[in-house]
Amino acid sequence: DAKTTQPPSMDCAEGRAANLPCNHSTISGNEYVYWYRQIHSQGPQYIIHGLKNNETNEMASLIITEDRKSSTLILPHATLRDTAVYYCIVRAYSGGYQKVTFGTGTKLQVIP
Amino acid sequence: KAGVTQTPRYLIKTRGQQVTLSCSPISGHRSVSWYQQTPGQGLQFLFEYFSETQRNKGNFPGRFSGRQFSNSRSEMNVSTLELGDSALYLCASSGRGGDEETQYFGPGTRLLVL
Numbered sequence: 001d002a003k004t005t006q007p008p009s010m011d012c013a014e015g016r017a018a019n020l021p022c023n024h025s026t027i028s029g030n031e032y033v034y035w036y037r038q039i040h041s042q043g044p045q046y047i048i049h050g051l052k053n054n055e056t057n058e059m060a061s062l063i064i065t066e067d068r069k070s071s072t073l074i075l076p077h078a079t080l081r082d083t084a085v086y087y088c089i090v091r092a093y094s095g096g097y098q099k100v101t102f103g104t105g106t107k108l109q110v111i112p
Numbered sequence: 113k114a115g116v117t118q119t120p121r122y123l124i125k126t127r128g129q130q131v132t133l134s135c136s137p138i139s140g141h142r143s144v145s146w147y148q149q150t151p152g153q154g155l156q157f158l159f160e161y162f163s164e165t166q167r168n169k170g171n172f173p174g175r176f177s178g179r180q181f182s183n184s185r186s187e188m189n190v191s192t193l194e195l196g197d198s199a200l201y202l203c204a205s206s207g208r209g210g211d212e213e214t215q216y217f218g219p220g221t222r223l224l225v226l
Contacts, residue, residue, distance in 0.1 A: 043220050044204075
């Protein structure tokens, strides 16, 4: 299974863009990159996912490098409510089974 | 559409007991996955059920088991509880469980083993 590594913590000023990196250098061709966040030990909340192309939705943008070995989650205008632990996840199917590997997570602190 | 629900939300047990946790997926979802979250190990995949069949299993001992019913509701059971089983147990559901299917998580069941 492809592993992911993330910085353990980051700070971001309120209103600024938060850029959260994730390394997944052993990712294979059929593995998707997913991002979730978890607030106060609630269930993780889905943010965005992608395979090769950059993706954008109402919450965030996902930038995947051309070699797919790393990605960056961008929260364009961070608010205090974005303070959470952000997980970069690699998921794939292999032989009919779903492989799931969670990263260590980045604790994002949005500062007023 | 209602989200993933888990019951109970909190549970206290003693060593040696067993426990059963329940998960109701989003209506129409057929895949249910279970995860254990602890401060030391983070989020770890337990197993996934699809159409009442266990389709994948993480690296956990046989004391951890699960099942899925015809309505896609799932239960997980932990027998002979150990102190180290204290954790937040999360379930997540998705439509077909494909690699592009998004998993939606429930609020979790927090288990404390004394």
